[in-house]
Amino acid sequence: MTHFRYTLLGRLLADPMAVVAIVIISGLVLAAIFADVIAPHDFRAMNMADRFAPPSWHYWLGTDNLGRDTFSRLLQGGRIALYVAMTAVSISALIGLVLGMLAGFGPRWLDNTLLFFFDTLRAYPTIILALALAALLPRGLSTVIIVVVVTSFSEYGRVVRTQTLSLKNAEFILAERAMGASFGRIVFHHILPNVLGPFFILAAMNLPVVITIEAGMSFLGIGVPPGTPSWGATLKDGFDFIRTTPWIILSGGLPLILVTLGFTFLGEALRDQLDPKLRKGR
Amino acid sequence: MTKTLEVERLSVTYATREGGLQALREVSLEVPAGQIVGIVGESGCGKSTLIGALLHLLPENATRTGGSIRLADEEIATASPRRLRDLRGQDMSVVFQDPMTSLNPVISIGRQMRDIQYRDRIGHAEKNDRAAAMLARVGMPDPKGKLSAYPHELSGGMRQRVAIAMAAMMMPKLLIADEPTTALDATLEIQIIELLKEIQKEIGCAILFISHHLGVIAELCDRVVVMYAGEVVEEGAVEEVFLRPAHPYTQKLIECDPGRLKRKVASLPSIPGSLPDLTNPPAGCIFRARCPYATDICIERPPRVTLTPPHWAACHHAQEVHG
Amino acid sequence: MLTYTLQRVALALAIVFVAISALFTIMVTLPGDPTTVLLGPRATPEIRAEFRLQMGLDNPIYVQLADFWGRVLAGDLGTDYYRNRPVAVAVFSALPHTTALVFGAIFWSASLGIVLGAFSADNRNSLLDRVTGVLSVAFIAAPSFVVALYALLLFSVTLRWFPTIGAGEPGDIGSRLYHLILPSLAIGLAWVGYVARIVRASMLETLSESYIRTARAFGLPRRVVIYNYALRVAILPAVQVLGVGIGGMLSAAVFAEIVFSRPGIGSLIYDSVSGRNYPVVMGSMLVAIGFFVTCALIADLINAALDPRHRTKS
Numbered sequence: 001m002t003h004f005r006y007t008l009l010g011r012l013l014a015d016p017m018a019v020v021a022i023v024i025i026s027g028l029v030l031a032a033i034f035a036d037v038i039a040p041h042d043f044r045a046m047n048m049a050d051r052f053a054p055p056s057w058h059y060w061l062g063t064d065n066l067g068r069d070t071f072s073r074l075l076q077g078g079r080i081a082l083y084v085a086m087t088a089v090s091i092s093a094l095i096g097l098v099l100g101m102l103a104g105f106g107p108r109w110l111d112n113t114l115l116f117f118f119d120t121l122r123a124y125p126t127i128i129l130a131l132a133l134a135a136l137l138p139r140g141l142s143t144v145i146i147v148v149v150v151t152s153f154s155e156y157g158r159v160v161r162t163q164t165l166s167l168k169n170a171e172f173i174l175a176e177r178a179m180g181a182s183f184g185r186i187v188f189h190h191i192l193p194n195v196l197g198p199f200f201i202l203a204a205m206n207l208p209v210v211i212t213i214e215a216g217m218s219f220l221g222i223g224v225p226p227g228t229p230s231w232g233a234t235l236k237d238g239f240d241f242i243r244t245t246p247w248i249i250l251s252g253g254l255p256l257i258l259v260t261l262g263f264t265f266l267g268e269a270l271r272d273q274l275d276p277k278l279r280k281g282r
Numbered sequence: 283m284t285k286t287l288e289v290e291r292l293s294v295t296y297a298t299r300e301g302g303l304q305a306l307r308e309v310s311l312e313v314p315a316g317q318i319v320g321i322v323g324e325s326g327c328g329k330s331t332l333i334g335a336l337l338h339l340l341p342e343n344a345t346r347t348g349g350s351i352r353l354a355d356e357e358i359a360t361a362s363p364r365r366l367r368d369l370r371g372q373d374m375s376v377v378f379q380d381p382m383t384s385l386n387p388v389i390s391i392g393r394q395m396r397d398i399q400y401r402d403r404i405g406h407a408e409k410n411d412r413a414a415a416m417l418a419r420v421g422m423p424d425p426k427g428k429l430s431a432y433p434h435e436l437s438g439g440m441r442q443r444v445a446i447a448m449a450a451m452m453m454p455k456l457l458i459a460d461e462p463t464t465a466l467d468a469t470l471e472i473q474i475i476e477l478l479k480e481i482q483k484e485i486g487c488a489i490l491f492i493s494h495h496l497g498v499i500a501e502l503c504d505r506v507v508v509m510y511a512g513e514v515v516e517e518g519a520v521e522e523v524f525l526r527p528a529h530p531y532t533q534k535l536i537e538c539d540p541g542r543l544k545r546k547v548a549s550l551p552s553i554p555g556s557l558p559d560l561t562n563p564p565a566g567c568i569f570r571a572r573c574p575y576a577t578d579i580c581i582e583r584p585p586r587v588t589l590t591p592p593h594w595a596a597c598h599h600a601q602e603v604h605g
Numbered sequence: 606m607l608t609y610t611l612q613r614v615a616l617a618l619a620i621v622f623v624a625i626s627a628l629f630t631i632m633v634t635l636p637g638d639p640t641t642v643l644l645g646p647r648a649t650p651e652i653r654a655e656f657r658l659q660m661g662l663d664n665p666i667y668v669q670l671a672d673f674w675g676r677v678l679a680g681d682l683g684t685d686y687y688r689n690r691p692v693a694v695a696v697f698s699a700l701p702h703t704t705a706l707v708f709g710a711i712f713w714s715a716s717l718g719i720v721l722g723a724f725s726a727d728n729r730n731s732l733l734d735r736v737t738g739v740l741s742v743a744f745i746a747a748p749s750f751v752v753a754l755y756a757l758l759l760f761s762v763t764l765r766w767f768p769t770i771g772a773g774e775p776g777d778i779g780s781r782l783y784h785l786i787l788p789s790l791a792i793g794l795a796w797v798g799y800v801a802r803i804v805r806a807s808m809l810e811t812l813s814e815s816y817i818r819t820a821r822a823f824g825l826p827r828r829v830v831i832y833n834y835a836l837r838v839a840i841l842p843a844v845q846v847l848g849v850g851i852g853g854m855l856s857a858a859v860f861a862e863i864v865f866s867r868p869g870i871g872s873l874i875y876d877s878v879s880g881r882n883y884p885v886v887m888g889s890m891l892v893a894i895g896f897f898v899t900c901a902l903i904a905d906l907i908n909a910a911l912d913p914r915h916r917t918k919s
Contacts, residue, residue, distance in 0.1 A: 017739075116619070122849075123624045127856035128874060128893050132628065132886055135643075135878045136635055212748040216860065219750060220875060239754060239864065246758050253751040264746035337822050370824030378822075383815040387914050388837050398823040432913040448823065 011273050018269035024262030028255070032078035041069035043076045043229050052245045061251040064237045070248055073229035074255055080230045081259065084141055084214045085207045088148035093203050095149065096156020101191070103157065104164025114161070118154035126151045127216055134222035144223050148210050159202055163195045197274040205267035208260035215256055231256050285352075286456050286488035287313040287336075292349030292359070294328075294335050301561045305331040307568075308349065309514050311507045313456065318482060318489040320503035320520070322496060322535070326557055328512040329492045333460050335359075336490075337376060338366050354455055371398050374456040375449040380465045381441035385433040391417075391444055392429030398448060416447040419484075420477060439470040443477065450481045457482075459491045463498060475502050496539045500524055505592070508532045511557055511568045518593025528587065528595035528604035530573045567597070575599045609909060617902045622674075625891050629673055630666060632887070644686065645881025652686045656884075659684065682888035687880065692888035695873060700892060702772050703869035705781070706861060707854045707900075709789025710796065711847055717793075718800025719840055725801065726808035726839075727831050737801060744798030750860035753791035757864055760787055770866035788861040792854050799850070800843045808839040841912050848904020852897045870896075 012018040031038060046066040053063040061070040103114040130147040137143040167173055173190055217223030218232030219239075226233075231252055238248030294306040306328045313319045321329055334340040336351060338358075351359040353374060358366065378384040386394060395413035396406070404412075410429060417425035420443040433441055442462060449457055459478065463471040475498060482489050493499055499506055499520065506523050508516040508531065516529040527533045534553045555572035558564055564571065566581040573580070579598045587600035597603060632643065640653040640662070648656070656662075661669050676683070682692040721741070725734040761769040767787045773780035811817060812835050820830045859871030866872075870889050877885035 017742075116616075116623075119616070120620050120623045120627070122852065123620050123894050123898050125852045125855035125893055125897055127859045128871070128890060131859070131874050131878045132890050135881065135883065135886060136632065208746060215748065216750055216856075219860070220863070222878065235751070235754060242754075242758060242762060246762065249754050249758055253755060256751055257747055260746040260748060261743060264742055268742060339818055339821055367824045367826070370822055372824060376819075376822045378815060378819060380815060384819045386816040386820065386834055386838070388841075388912055389834065397820075397825060397829065400825065400829075434914050445819075 008273060012269055015269045015272070017265045021262045021265035021269060024258055025266060028078055028259055028262065029082065031075055032082050035072075035075035035079055039069075039072035039075050041072045043068065043072040044227075045069070052241070054245075055247055055251075062245065062247045064234070064245075064248055065241060068229075070234065070251055073234055074231065074251065076229040077231040077234060078255060078259075080141070080224065080228065081211045081214060081256075084144055084148070085210045088145045088152070088210050089203050089206055091145070092149045092153035092206075093156050093199065095153040096158075097160050097195075097199065099153070100157040100160025101164050101187070101195075103161040104168060104191075105187075111161070114157065118157050121151065121154040124151060126213060127220075130213070130217050131220070131222060134217070134220075139222065139225055141224060144214050144217050147217070148213055151213075152206060152210070155206070156199065156202060159198050160195050163198060164191055167191050167194055201267055201271045201274060204263060204270055207267075208263040211256070211259055211263075284315045284354075285312050286315045286354055287311075287490065288350075288352040289332075289336075290350045290352075292332075292335060292351060293347045294331050294340065294344055295347050296341070297343045297345070298561065303560050304563055305344070305512050305560060306335065307512045307563070309509070309512070310349075311514055311517060313488045313490050314505075315455075315488055316482075316486055317504040318479075318491055318502055319505045319507060320499035321490065321492045321507045321509060322494060322499050323509035324494060324535075324557075326511070327509040329494075329509060330460065331512075332509075333376065333458055333492065336458065337370060337374070338363075368401075371454075372401065372452050373454055374458060375452060375454040376458040376460060377442070377445045377449045377462045379461040381438050381445055381462075382465065384445055385441060387433055389432075390429065391431050391433065391436075395429070395444075395448055395451065398452065412451065413447075416451045417444065420444075420447045420450075420481075421473075422447070438466055439473065442466060442470075442474055446474070446477060446481065450485060450487075453485050454487055457487050457489045459489060461493055462491075464493070464495070471498065478502065496524070496536065508535070511563070512560060513568050513596070515569065515597070516593075516595040518589070522590060522593040526589075526604055528589050528593065528600040529569075529597045530575050530599070530603055531569045532595070533603060534572075569597075575603060606909065610906060613902055613905055617898045621891075621895050621898050624894050626670055626674075628890060629670060629887070632883070633660070633662065633669060634666060643881070643883035647881065648686070655684075656686065677891065682891065683884035685882060685885050687882055692885050695885055696870065696888050696892045699868055699870050699873045699889075700896070702867060703855070703858050703862070703871060704896070705772075705785055706789055706792065706858050706867070706869060707851060709785050710793035710854050710857070711851075713790050713793030714796030714800050714847065714850075715843070717797045719804050719836075719843065721797070721801040722804025722843075723808055723832065723836055723839070726805045726812065729809065734805075737805075741798035741801045744794050745802075747795065749792055749795055749857035750864065752794055753788065753857075753861050753864040756787050756791045772867045772869075784865075784867070788865045788867060791864075792857040792861050795857075796847065796850055796854070799846065803843045803846055804836075804839055807842050808835055811835045811838045814838075837911070841908055844904055844908050844911065848901045848908075851900040851904075855893055855897055 012022070046068055047063070048066070050063050051065055055062045061074065063069055099114055103111045126147070129151060133147055134143060137146065167190065173186060176186055176190065214223055215230065215232030215235065218230040219236045221236065223232055224230040234252040235249060238245065238252050242249060289312070290310050291308040292306055292310070293304065293308055296303040296305055309328070309332065311319070321332070323329055331340070331344070334344065335346060346359060349359065350357055353369065358369060361369070385391070392410060392413055395416070396409040399409045399412065402409070414425040414429060417428055422428055422440065422443055428436070433444070436444065446462070462478070463474050466474060478489060478491070479502065491499070491503055503520050505518065506520045507514055508523065508529065510531045516523060516527065516532045523532060524536060527536060538551045538553060553572055558568060558571065567573070567576070567584045570576045570580045577598070582598075584596045584598050586594050586596055588594045589600065589604055595603070640648060640656055644652060644656060661672050664672070680693060682696060685692050685695055688695070721737050725737045728734055757769060761767045768784050771784060773784035812831070817830060817835055820834045825834070855871070858869060859875060861867065862869040862871040863875055870893050874886055874889045874893070877883070877889065
């Protein structure tokens with residue numbers, strides 16, 4: 001049996017940055033799961049008597065313009081953020097994986113076509129595309145997910161393509177082919193396991209980006225439906241009253257910063273462990 | 283005879299995970315003024331570490347654990363960084379192995395050659411003229427035009443000529459050549475060797491020439507130093523050492539030189555065994571484990587047996603091997 | 606260099622063409638009456654009729670697309686029906702503000718990032734290196750619109766060091782720059798971290814290159830070796846990344862323009878989306894994508910100019 005110290009988790013726990021990341025992320029996930037239990041108030045409950053209440057024992061992070069408890073809303077916001085991030089990242093990663101391997105394995109013209117396709121998608125500035133699409137699509141989480149998928153799967157495609165191309169001509173693969181290994185065996189036994197490392201790093205790095213896009217779209221009012229307690233929506237409420245109630249913005253931004261920090265640290269640590277070569281450059 | 287370089291009992295250790303790796307152990311050698319001295323040995327024998335130590339360009343995990351290095355009677359092993367910088371490029375310069383990577387890819391040849399003249403208080407145009415003259419000297423066609431060229435626009439042989447021009451430009455006392463022909467093909471190799479000979483005659487410097495190619499050493503050098511596993515095992519005039527080696531390692535090295543093979547063989551000869559573990563080198567003779575002459579006495583540190591001075595070998599059986 | 610440039614320009618043009626055409630196609634093929642979808646409920650029957658006519662909505666899609674590009678090439682980006690002006694006028698009066706913002710952000714990220722990165726690499730494992738390392742990751746992670754909001758709250762609302770709204774007095778460079786500092790820094794901060802890390806990493810890699818050993822072996826002063834011989838090579842990947850990063854900066858500029866109430870492409874698109882003014886959205890998208898692709902292209906060419914190895918390759 002492999003000694004714990006040498007397993008991936010063991011090595012991660014030896015890295016202080018990774019420990020911070022794991023603590024933040026597990027805290028967030030737990031808070032999201034048990035949001036209903038932890039929340040001191042109903043996140044929907046409006047209390048007009050307590051509008052714009054500053055932080056206090058009763059309202060830990062104060063209340064907004066409708067007298068809703070900010071803390072309880074932020075807990076719910078974590079759920080939304082995680083849901084969108086997980087769904088969008090899985091979908092775009094999957095599409096990217098398939099297209100990337102197609103580009104890597106396929107004939108030259110297919111590779112070129114897909115590369116051009118990836119380049120074209122990269123030409124859309126995310127939020128600007130989000131604005132353009134938001135006007136055409138119904139407002140809601142599915143629109144957010146579509147925008148994220150459209151703008152991010154090409155990145156996975158590129159990484160997988162590069163990996164596949166470099167592996168395709170690696171000597172051990174050529175040897176396998178020379179010995180008559182089937183295409184499926186090469187893909188599933190050799191290419192896929194080797195592609196997954198950088199792929200998961202990219203996914204970990206991509207999660208905070210997606211969370212930011214969701215929050216950003218909700219901040220612009222083109223994300224979640226009105227009344228949904230997304231972090232971005234909370235920030236928007238705070239922005240409208242920035243001069244009178246600064247605590248809404250302050251507390252609304254914190255979980256966003258924490259979670260992006262957590263996932264970025266995790267991605268960094270994973271990268272250090274899984275792929276020392278990737279350390280250079282980006 | 284004055285000595286341009288004198289290395290005495292130089293030891294260098296690398297800090298590694300497995301402990302201190304003794305890359306150089308009490309290495310002594312000398313380069314008389316105006317002579318060309320070759321250092322020969324397999325990869326891993328400490329040639330590169332020696333150059334690093336001479337120029338104070340060792341990696342961070344390496345430390346000089348003892349010994350002295352004198353350049354024209356000046357102790358440089360303990361010289362200040364400031365003094366050292368003055369010596370580099372001015373009194374000793376170096377031509378590195380791979381001309382493809384030893385020149386900065388984004389700076390023009392002319393700029394690189396001007397920059398190394400930074401100590402001289404002369405004008406830009408003068409520095410350019412000097413650089414062009416030096417390029418002409420090393421046989422570069424269109425030297426003036428080449429000043430604005432970038433390294434990747436030149437062939438490997440031409441780049442090595444540039445590197446030699448840079449090394450010789452400041453008229454150093456000692457020119458170190460670290461396998462300057464290894465990355466080149468055979469015809470270029472001969473040209474570069476000839477060029478080095480000419481340069482040596484012209485500026486009268488001494489050359490320390492590192493190579494694992496016995497033929498090149500024989501062709502170019504006056505003296506040869508044979509290194510094995512971080513130690514000097516034999517030193518002497520080239521003809522002496524190559525015709526009548528006195529150390530079993532040198533003997534084996536010559537036997538295994540593919541250039542000497544008279545007829546086709548099924549497999550190239552090689553020295554049986556492998557390099558000793560330098561984190562924990564064996565006591566006594568370092569070559570003992572692979573040596574056909576080894577006897578019980580070899581457990582003791584071999585003496586320096588002088589044959590025809592300056593020819594000597596570090597072997598208990600030197601006389602017997604010498605024949 | 607010329608062939609390389611031409612190839613890159615052709616690719617960039619193709620990308621802009623395909624990206625915009627795809628968007629246009631999606632827009633006009635959406636289910637429902639396009640005049641309702643694109644102009645919103647505010648549109649009067651007259652506006653609808655005019656829009657239908659101008660866009661040729663009854664023609665097949667490829668004819669509409671060809672007409673669209675024909676108009677664009679003639680400099681006609683459509684009409685802003687609600688404010689009765691050509692879209693081109695609206696877009697090109699907004700563009701300079703966004704350009705200033707993005708280039709301000711590039712200025713911050715390049716200047717601070719390169720200095721921090723080079724300094725960290727030069728003083729590897731020093732306290733400053735470690736602090737810079739953690740800070741860079743933190744900068745990269747912090748969402749730019751949260752940074753913008755916090756900066757607004759701290760420096761403009763609370764401390765009152767910087768103005769809260771607008772882009773400054775027209776014609777007054779000082780006032781313009783003063784209004785630019787905070788928003789551009791909010792956008793650039795993430796890229797400061799990015800550039801610092803990239804420069805540090807590539808600097809360390811470069812410092813172990815053989816030609817750096819050569820420079821040292823020739824006794825060149827340390828300062829020259831590190832900040833000239835090594836840095837010249839080490840900034841190349843940063844230039845490339847900044848070029849591609851302009852897309853991200855454009856997204857961030859939308860937030861900065863809204864948070865700091867600045868005019869610009871971002872706030873123009875935002876207002877047009879909210880007001881269902883689709884011709885303006887389309888025109889702004891076209892210009893935004895064109896701007897981004899042009900910037901990425903320029904970064905590519907700058908890189909080729911800085912790295913002589915690139916020029917003869919291709």
